[in-house]
Each structure stands twice: as C-alpha cells, then as structure tokens.
Amino acid sequence: MSSIYILWDDAHIWGLLIKRALESWNVDHELVRGHQIAQGLLSGKPPAALIVPGGWAKGKAMKLGGPGILEIQKYVSEGGNYLGFCGGAGLGLSKTGGLGLSCWQRKGFENRLHHFLSGHINVQLDQSSPLVPDALGENALIPVWWPGQFSPNKCDSTAALGRYREPGNDFWVADLCISSLPEGTLNDWHNMYGISLLPEFLHDRPAVVTGNKGKGRFILSYPHLETPASAQANIWLSHILDRMLGQKTQERPTLPAWELTDTPLIWKDPDLVSVRNSLEKIIATGQGHFLLFWRNPWLLGWRRGIPGAALNSLYALICKVTSHTPNDAAIEKWNSCKADFMKYMNLFEEGVTGYLLAERFAMTMRSLEPETFFPKALREQRNGLFGPPPGAGGIYAKLLYMLEDLVWEMCRKEQNATEL
Structure with a gap:
C-alpha cells in the first residue's frame, strides 16, 4: 500500500488539479478508472488512499x-x-447512487443563488483532531x-x-464580487428586492x-484544498496526505x-x-463580449448562465495533452479518435461561437x-x-470524454514505466 489512487472518471479540471498537486510534491500516485475498481483493483492492489476529485458525483x-461502489x-x-x-465528497454521502460512507446526505438548495458561491472563505477548525495541522491555528x-452542502445526521x-x-x-456570489460592492449595497438590495x-x-x-x-x-x-497558490488550504492537504500515508x-x-495560458x-x-x-x-469571443473573463490564472469566470466551467475543463485538458511529449499509447489513442474528435470540434466551435454571440445579443435586447x-x-x-446541467452532455461531453481518455493513456503509461 504505497501509491495513492485518483479516480479519473468525470474529474474534468478538478482531476488535473489534484494530480498537479501530487506531482508538485512528488507524492506517488496513479490514475484509475471506475471499471478497474469494479474489476477488483482496490482488493488486488490496495492503495494508501483513494482520492476522488471534484466533478459530477452522479457521473462518477x-x-x-454497482460493483465499483461495493468495491x-x-x-x-x-x-x-x-x-x-x-463532487467526490458528494459521492461519499448517503443518497441514491452514493457510496454511503457517511450517513449524512447532500443538502438541497432553497435558493439557487446559494449554490453559486466561489472564492476563499474562513473556516473554523477543530484543533482537537489529528487531521487538522497545528500550523493553521x-x-x-x-x-x-460552487460547492454543495452537507445535511448532518447523528446516526454515525x-x-x-x-x-x-x-x-x-x-x-463571489454567482458573477458578483461581494468585496467590490460599496458598503451597505447588499443591505440596500435586500431591503429593496427581498434577496440576500x-x-x-x-x-x-x-x-x-x-x-x-x-x-x-x-x-x-x-x-478545494488542492487549489493552486492557496497557502493555508495546501498546508491542510499536505497534512492530510501525511496522515493517510502514515508518515510524519x-x-x-x-x-x-x-498559468494555464502559458x-x-x-x-x-x-x-x-x-x-x-x-x-x-472561443474564450476570446466570450471575453470580447463581456461573457467570460479570467478569474485567476487557471480559472475562468463567467456571467451567470454561461457554461464557463465546461469551456475551462476542455481548455485545461487540451493544455495538459499538448504540454507533454506523447508516448505510443497516446499517439495510438489520438489516431483512433482523431476523425470523430475533429468532426465534433468543428461543430462545437461554430455552435459555441454562435451561442455566445446570441447570449450577447439577448443581453442587449433584454433592456x-x-x-x-x-x-x-x-x-x-x-x-x-453542453447538455442540461449539472451533468456533461451534448457535443461537449463527446469532446470531454475523449480528452480525458487521452490524458489517461498518457499518464497510465508514464505510471507503468515508473513502476518498471
């Protein structure tokens, strides 16, 4: 039990984040797929830990x-x-299709705006737990x-x-940066419109x-403790990894x-x-029409309703693919799916460009x-x-899964070579 496994299915950009973190810290790891787990991988070759990144819990x-969940x-x-x-946290909860590791469930959203939260937030820590590092206080x-929420239960x-x-x-709440608003604005909005x-x-x-x-x-x-350049989150992740690996x-x-664009x-x-x-x-078109912007060097921001997360995942995956020298497995995989991929990509570029321009036109005509x-x-x-939210669908899903498969082939062969 030495390597950490990362479940790669439906991981999108979040799988890249945790892989990048472990690579940066030289922590031994492998990417694994759901079908491997269903076939007994965890029993035959148990890891020190299984990490399940963000993404769509239902898709994972x-x-x-059923066999993979049982494994x-x-x-x-x-x-x-x-x-x-x-998404990996949601997968671990007790609900239809979940792992049921905890009896807690995912809390629903009474106000849909409450789901669209992003950025740093202060968290009070349980310092009595050995899983919380002393360094954080x-x-x-x-x-x-854009997190879910826990619905606590006292049954375990x-x-x-x-x-x-x-x-x-x-x-941020949706596409509004809270700290950029003048003092009193949110209270004024609440009094005027009844929305907090x-x-x-x-x-x-x-x-x-x-x-x-x-x-x-x-x-x-x-x-997301694996977020780049997030010092306190990274300290906590590092500490958790050490506890799981059984080391000091x-x-x-x-x-x-x-720096994704670099x-x-x-x-x-x-x-x-x-x-x-x-x-x-496509991203430049979105930027030029006030629909997309770079929130930070790796993460797009978008106007409410624009599928920026999907575009972000595709761009991150293609950057990952093209930033490596390909091995034979990756070349073979790409050659086998290239014709289909390029057909869908051409349709996607034309369709998304038209869609973004239509959204911009609607913004103007709405007023x-x-x-x-x-x-x-x-x-x-x-x-x-893109398919109806929250899952991946449409042409986007075809492109996404082919890119995820391509990254998988590249990394799987790298892992096997390292083992040899």
Whole structure:
C-alpha cells in the first residue's frame, strides 16, 4: 500500500488539479478508472488512499456501477482511506447512487443563488483532531468553487473538521464580487428586492467532515484544498496526505500558481494545436463580449448562465495533452479518435461561437426591447452543445470524454514505466 489512487472518471479540471498537486510534491500516485475498481483493483492492489476529485458525483457513480461502489465500500471498511473533494465528497454521502460512507446526505438548495458561491472563505477548525495541522491555528482561509452542502445526521461517527465563517476578499456570489460592492449595497438590495446575497446561511455549517467506516476512514471536503497558490488550504492537504500515508508531517511548499495560458506547446500535432487554438478563440469571443473573463490564472469566470466551467475543463485538458511529449499509447489513442474528435470540434466551435454571440445579443435586447428576449431558444441552444446541467452532455461531453481518455493513456503509461 504505497501509491495513492485518483479516480479519473468525470474529474474534468478538478482531476488535473489534484494530480498537479501530487506531482508538485512528488507524492506517488496513479490514475484509475471506475471499471478497474469494479474489476477488483482496490482488493488486488490496495492503495494508501483513494482520492476522488471534484466533478459530477452522479457521473462518477455511473462509471463505477454497482460493483465499483461495493468495491470502494469494501476497501474503506477493511482499512482504506477515502478523500473526496466537492463532487467526490458528494459521492461519499448517503443518497441514491452514493457510496454511503457517511450517513449524512447532500443538502438541497432553497435558493439557487446559494449554490453559486466561489472564492476563499474562513473556516473554523477543530484543533482537537489529528487531521487538522497545528500550523493553521483556529481558522484557515480556504477556497470553495460552487460547492454543495452537507445535511448532518447523528446516526454515525461523522464529525466536522471545519465550519464556515465569514467570506474572504475574493468571494463571489454567482458573477458578483461581494468585496467590490460599496458598503451597505447588499443591505440596500435586500431591503429593496427581498434577496440576500450574503452567505450568512453558511455560517457554522460543516465544510470538511470525517468519520470511520469499519476499519477505514473517510474525509469529505467541499472546499478545494488542492487549489493552486492557496497557502493555508495546501498546508491542510499536505497534512492530510501525511496522515493517510502514515508518515510524519512534512513541510511542503505552497502549490505553485497554474498559468494555464502559458502552458508549453510540446506535442505539436496539427489537429491538437488547432483544437487548442479553437478553444482560445472561443474564450476570446466570450471575453470580447463581456461573457467570460479570467478569474485567476487557471480559472475562468463567467456571467451567470454561461457554461464557463465546461469551456475551462476542455481548455485545461487540451493544455495538459499538448504540454507533454506523447508516448505510443497516446499517439495510438489520438489516431483512433482523431476523425470523430475533429468532426465534433468543428461543430462545437461554430455552435459555441454562435451561442455566445446570441447570449450577447439577448443581453442587449433584454433592456432595449424586452418582448424580443428569447430564453427558451438560448436554453435549447446551450443544451444541444453542453447538455442540461449539472451533468456533461451534448457535443461537449463527446469532446470531454475523449480528452480525458487521452490524458489517461498518457499518464497510465508514464505510471507503468515508473513502476518498471
């Protein structure tokens, strides 16, 4: 039990984040797929920990299937460690299709705005837990990116390691930066419109939880401790990894910033280069029409309703693919899917460009001539390209899964070579 496994299915950009963190710290790890787990990988070659990144929890459960879910439950019960972030945290909860490691469930949203929270937030820590490093003290400023929420239940050992407190300076609700608003604005809006944007409903709610399942342990975190250049979050992640690996606490550096647009171009296959260029053009179109912007060096921001997260994942994955020297497996995989991928990519570029321009046109007409506003048509156009939220669908899903498979082939062969 030495390597850490990362469940790669439906991980999107979040899988890249945790892989990048472990690479930066030289922590031994492998990418694994749901079908491998269903076939007994965790029993035949148990890891020190299974990490499940963010992404779509239901999609992960579907890829695992009933046998895969049972295998993870067995692995944890027999002494394994499970660490889930955001979607991976939701997967660990007790609900239809979940792992049921904890009897807690995912809390629904009474106000849909409450789901669209992002940025750093203060978290009060349980300093009595060995899973909380002394170096952080009583509070830590850690990031959340559109998190779910826990619905606590007293039926098992699940307990909070950290609870939400006040938001940090970079905290957003949907596409509004709270700290950029003049003092009193939110109260004025609440009095005038009856809508509260302050995340007061989060106060004292669990952010990170842990518990035992049989002989094993799970940690479920809606905050993303693997976020680049987030010092206190990274300290906590490093400490958790050491506890799971059964080693003394190490001092690791803060994860480096991820300058996504500066990712080197090494695999210069003409079609892959054109894909990268196409996605950059789409993003530039969104920027030029006030629909997209770079929130930080690795993360897009977007106007409410624009599928920025999907575009971010595609761009991050193509940057990952083209920044490596390809091995034989990656070349073979790309050659086998290239024709289909390029066909879908051409449709996607044309369709998304038209969709973004239509959204921009609707923004203008909504104020000038409200009767011409066409939300149903825009929704149908978006769903055809990206599928209905929250899952991945449409042309986007075809591109996403082919890129995830391509990264998997590249990294799997690298892992096998390292083992040899």
